[in-house]
Amino acid sequence: MDTRSLIIARASALLADSADGDISTRAVCEAAGVTQPVLYRLFGDKDGLLAAVADAAWDSYLAGKRQSEASDDPIADVRAGWDAHTAFALQNPHAYRLVFASPLGSRIAAAHEAMRLLTDVLQRVAASGRLVMAPDAAARIVMSANSGVALTLLLRPETLGHADASAEVREAVLRAILIEDDVDGGAAHRSAAAIMLSAALDEPARAFSPAESALMREWLDRFRG
Numbered sequence: 001m002d003t004r005s006l007i008i009a010r011a012s013a014l015l016a017d018s019a020d021g022d023i024s025t026r027a028v029c030e031a032a033g034v035t036q037p038v039l040y041r042l043f044g045d046k047d048g049l050l051a052a053v054a055d056a057a058w059d060s061y062l063a064g065k066r067q068s069e070a071s072d073d074p075i076a077d078v079r080a081g082w083d084a085h086t087a088f089a090l091q092n093p094h095a096y097r098l099v100f101a102s103p104l105g106s107r108i109a110a111a112h113e114a115m116r117l118l119t120d121v122l123q124r125v126a127a128s129g130r131l132v133m134a135p136d137a138a139a140r141i142v143m144s145a146n147s148g149v150a151l152t153l154l155l156r157p158e159t160l161g162h163a164d165a166s167a168e169v170r171e172a173v174l175r176a177i178l179i180e181d182d183v184d185g186g187a188a189h190r191s192a193a194a195i196m197l198s199a200a201l202d203e204p205a206r207a208f209s210p211a212e213s214a215l216m217r218e219w220l221d222r223f224r225g
Contacts, residue, residue: 021094057095058110074124089150
């Protein structure tokens with residue numbers, strides 16, 4: 001294990017054992033057997049170290065998502081992703097709060113990858129004709145709601161009332177972004193159809209030029225509006 005990885009591993013262990021989610025660089029250096037100048041040379045400052053620790057925790061979580069195969073039901077995949085996100089938060093409370101509940105200045109790359117993976121799943125939902133808004137907008141809603149529930153479970157669990165609260169919010173969010181199969185509605189179906197066609201433009205097999213795709217998106221946006 002190289003020095004950088006060793007420091008991250010020791011800092012991750014100290015963070016997991018911390019009562020308040022804070023660690024000192026001095027304690028990390030002692031645990032890793034390095035001097036503070038070495039730590040600061042590798043990470044810049046404490047924020048840089050904490051961002052690297054958060055990235056390492058998230059990267060371990062996202063590794064399973066990268067390797068998992070998509071099912072035939074993208075909506076089921078959204079549900080599974082929500083539940084996995086909540087479980088990760090509960091299992092790694094301090095690392096989770098570094099991303100969603102701290103003023104950390106350093107960019108945490110894994111959190112951005114999590115949003116990208118969620119958007120990819122919602123792109124598949126759009127392609128199935130069930131999404132009532134653009135995939136990136138739906139991803140922002142799902143991620144905001146999911147992280148809000150997870151943080152509440154970590155910080156104020158008593159306000160949710162019961163253990164099924166996460167699933168309740170999940171289903172409420174899905175009702176807000178999906179069109180039901182048995183809905184017989186003109187505007188909703190037109191919007192979903194336009195979003196489905198827009199999603200299809202991103203498929204690599206499509207033979208549209210960039211200009212043609214841009215024009216098609218403009219028409220579809222007008223149709224949805």
